[in-house]
Amino acid sequence: MIPMVIAKSKALIHEYIGQFLVISLMIGAYVYNIGFIQLGIPNLGKIKLGIDPNIMGFYMALLAIITASIAVIWGYHLNKKNLSVLKKIDLTLVATFLQLLLTIWAGLMMDPWQLPEWIVLTSVVLGLAIPVSFSLMFDVIPRKNRGLVAGLIAGLAFFLANTSPFPWTIDGFVQESLVSMIPGLLVFALIRLFGKMPSCFPKHTDIEAHEGRFASHNIILVLVLMFTIFFVDSLGFLRIIAEPAIYNQTWHSSIETRGILAVVHLITGIGAGFLYARKNEWTTGILALLLLMIADAFFLLETSLMPSTTILLIASVYCSAVSTYTAINFAIWADISNKDNAVKNAALGIGIGGWLSTFLSTMVAEILQPVVSFQAHLIFPITIAAVGIGAFFLIAVIHRQQNRESPRTKSPE
Numbered sequence: 001m002i003p004m005v006i007a008k009s010k011a012l013i014h015e016y017i018g019q020f021l022v023i024s025l026m027i028g029a030y031v032y033n034i035g036f037i038q039l040g041i042p043n044l045g046k047i048k049l050g051i052d053p054n055i056m057g058f059y060m061a062l063l064a065i066i067t068a069s070i071a072v073i074w075g076y077h078l079n080k081k082n083l084s085v086l087k088k089i090d091l092t093l094v095a096t097f098l099q100l101l102l103t104i105w106a107g108l109m110m111d112p113w114q115l116p117e118w119i120v121l122t123s124v125v126l127g128l129a130i131p132v133s134f135s136l137m138f139d140v141i142p143r144k145n146r147g148l149v150a151g152l153i154a155g156l157a158f159f160l161a162n163t164s165p166f167p168w169t170i171d172g173f174v175q176e177s178l179v180s181m182i183p184g185l186l187v188f189a190l191i192r193l194f195g196k197m198p199s200c201f202p203k204h205t206d207i208e209a210h211e212g213r214f215a216s217h218n219i220i221l222v223l224v225l226m227f228t229i230f231f232v233d234s235l236g237f238l239r240i241i242a243e244p245a246i247y248n249q250t251w252h253s254s255i256e257t258r259g260i261l262a263v264v265h266l267i268t269g270i271g272a273g274f275l276y277a278r279k280n281e282w283t284t285g286i287l288a289l290l291l292l293m294i295a296d297a298f299f300l301l302e303t304s305l306m307p308s309t310t311i312l313l314i315a316s317v318y319c320s321a322v323s324t325y326t327a328i329n330f331a332i333w334a335d336i337s338n339k340d341n342a343v344k345n346a347a348l349g350i351g352i353g354g355w356l357s358t359f360l361s362t363m364v365a366e367i368l369q370p371v372v373s374f375q376a377h378l379i380f381p382i383t384i385a386a387v388g389i390g391a392f393f394l395i396a397v398i399h400r401q402q403n404r405e406s407p408r409t410k411s412p413e
Helices: 002-048 053-079 085-108 114-134 143-163 170-193 219-240 255-278 281-299 308-335 342-368 374-405
Strands: none
Touching: 002 053, 002 085, 002 114, 002 143, 002 170, 002 219, 002 342, 053 114, 053 342, 085 114, 085 170, 114 342, 143 255, 143 308, 219 281, 219 308, 219 342, 219 374, 255 281, 255 308, 281 308, 281 374, 308 342, 342 374
8 A cells, every 4th residue: 555655656746847847947948038038139239239229120030030930940840750758858958058158158249240140040049949848838738737837837937037136138137047047957957867857757648638628729820819919018018118117117126016016927827827727718818918908008198197006007917918928828839739740839839929929029119119109109019909809809709609519629628
């Protein structure tokens, strides 16, 4: 009896250690992407290297296009290889080490002509990393846990980003990235080196427990949904944080204020994971777009006359929206997949729906900021969000009706 209990306990611990390691990997990757890449690199180009905003916008578009292209091509190639989980971990470790070297180079960069070279090399590394790392959500996280795990990843990633002691400059983001990447890289490398990792991960994914809940959903429609949400967020947020009246009272304020936003991120991330697990990507995605539109609309008002508590409340609504759609992003590409397309779907979803959308939007924001007023700028994400809500609500209604008429197409719960 006792040996059986011990054996079951060990198996349970090994199962959850694997999930914990993947969760840690996803959190670190997202903190790196939202901080160092999206905010740090524009700061490096415009402030430290003195590059024109239009050229910087082109560089960010170049990063987006190369990364997404390589991710999709590599994802389609790997999809035919049927890689083991351990092989994916090894490739992720190599990519993370290369990212570490590139991060150090960015911090030391003084010549503006080095930035295009850095953009190309970083895009290649990120493009190679996306399919292998994000497909681990299918391989390691069971379907029954995926929504809540995705919400936890989103909430914790933004919690850490908002409570970070490092300034929002390229030097601050380099330090933050090194602090977050080096310990994780060492832990993964040591576990892998001493042969303890195989017992933490399944040799073969249990298809029945891991196949997506929404394997029948159309990936093109889901791509359009997520592309729209990412685009709206980046287009609005990068202009909002350029306004001192908002930025200095929220994301650049005291640790207490940033702590409130961090807690909002954590709670709403977990809540969104729970909602997604009970419903689907359409319900949760429309909610995220609605929250983004509401926050942007309130920021249109004269913020210089608002009390700080009002600005903090609006920022909290914005944070809720971001955690909500990020939770979807971590789960949905695994949840619309089966064993034959998980790597390909991760590449398409993260590469196009997330990465390409975010940095094309970053390019647009960089170009618009010097020539368009704050109020005029925010009209763009508000309009896109409004149109998206109407279109996606219609799609959700049609999809629900089709499921009622054809129960056979429903994915396993």
